[in-house]
Amino acid sequence: MPATRSDGDAALAGWKRAEALMQRSMLAEASTAYMALVGGALEIPARLRLSVIASRQGDLRVATAEVMAAFQAGARAPEALEALARRLLALGETEAFVRCAETIDRSGCQTIPVLAEMARMLVSAGRPAEALGLLRRARGLGLDTPATRYLAGVSLLQCGELDAAEAELEACVLARPTFARAHWALAKLRPQTPGRNHVERLERLLRDDGGAEPGNLPHLLFGLFKELDDLGEPERAWDALERG
Numbered sequence: 001m002p003a004t005r006s007d008g009d010a011a012l013a014g015w016k017r018a019e020a021l022m023q024r025s026m027l028a029e030a031s032t033a034y035m036a037l038v039g040g041a042l043e044i045p046a047r048l049r050l051s052v053i054a055s056r057q058g059d060l061r062v063a064t065a066e067v068m069a070a071f072q073a074g075a076r077a078p079e080a081l082e083a084l085a086r087r088l089l090a091l092g093e094t095e096a097f098v099r100c101a102e103t104i105d106r107s108g109c110q111t112i113p114v115l116a117e118m119a120r121m122l123v124s125a126g127r128p129a130e131a132l133g134l135l136r137r138a139r140g141l142g143l144d145t146p147a148t149r150y151l152a153g154v155s156l157l158q159c160g161e162l163d164a165a166e167a168e169l170e171a172c173v174l175a176r177p178t179f180a181r182a183h184w185a186l187a188k189l190r191p192q193t194p195g196r197n198h199v200e201r202l203e204r205l206l207r208d209d210g211g212a213e214p215g216n217l218p219h220l221l222f223g224l225f226k227e228l229d230d231l232g233e234p235e236r237a238w239d240a241l242e243r244g
Contacts, residue, residue, distance in 0.1 A: 116134075
C-alpha cells in the first residue's frame with residue numbers, strides 16, 4: 001500500500017522527536033525512536049543516527065552494521081550516498097566506502113558539492129584514480145576552485161603523472177598564492193635543482209605573512225626545508241625545519 005500523507009507526517013514527527021532526544025544525549029530513548037523509523041521513508045538517515053549512537057556507546061560492530069544496512073537499503077540520492085560514504089570512512093570501512101562512492105552516477109550526477117566532497121574523501125582513502133573521475137565530472141559542470149585544483153594535483157601525483165600534477169598545483173597557487181598545502185606538494189613533487197626550484201617564492205610568502213592563515217606556516221616551512229635540503233644548503237634547511 002503506498003504511503004499516505006499522514007504516514008509522512010507521522011514519520012516527520014517521529015524524526016523530530018528522535019532528534020530532540022539525541023540533542024539531549026538521551027541515547028537509549030533516541031535509539032528507540034530512530035528504530036521506529038526503520039523500514040520507512042526515513043530509514044537511511046535513521047540508521048545513520050543509530051550508527052552514531054552505537055559509536056558513542058563504544059559498540060563499533062553495531063555502528064558499522066547500521067551504516068552497512070543503510071547502504072544496502074538502496075540509497076541512490078547523491079546527498080545520501082555522500083553521508084553514507086563519510087560515515088563508512090570514519091569507521092575505517094574503506095572497501096565499503098569505495099563501493100558507496102562507486103554507486104554515484106558519475107555521468108548523471110549534477111550535484112557539484114557532492115562530487116567534490118566524495119573526491120576529497122577518495123583522496124584521503126588513497127584512491128586517487130577514482131577521485132580524478134569525480135573531479136573531472138565536477139569540472140565539466142563548471143567547478144574550478146583552488147581546492148579542487150589541489151585535489152586534482154595530489155591525485156595525479158599519487159598516480160605518478162608528475163607533469164600533470166605540477167600543472168594543477170601551479171594553477172592552484174596562481175589562483176590562491178597562500179594555499180600552503182599546494183606549495184608543500186610542489187616541493188615534494190620532484191628533487192629541486194638550482195635551475196628549477198621554488199625557494200624564492202616560498203621565502204617571499206613567508207616574508208609577506210603568507211603563513212598567517214591557520215595551519216599555513218608549517219607547510220610553507222616544511223616545503224622550504226625540503227627544497228633547501230635538495231639544493232645542498234643544510235644550515236638554512238635546518239633553520240626552516242626547526243621553525244616548522
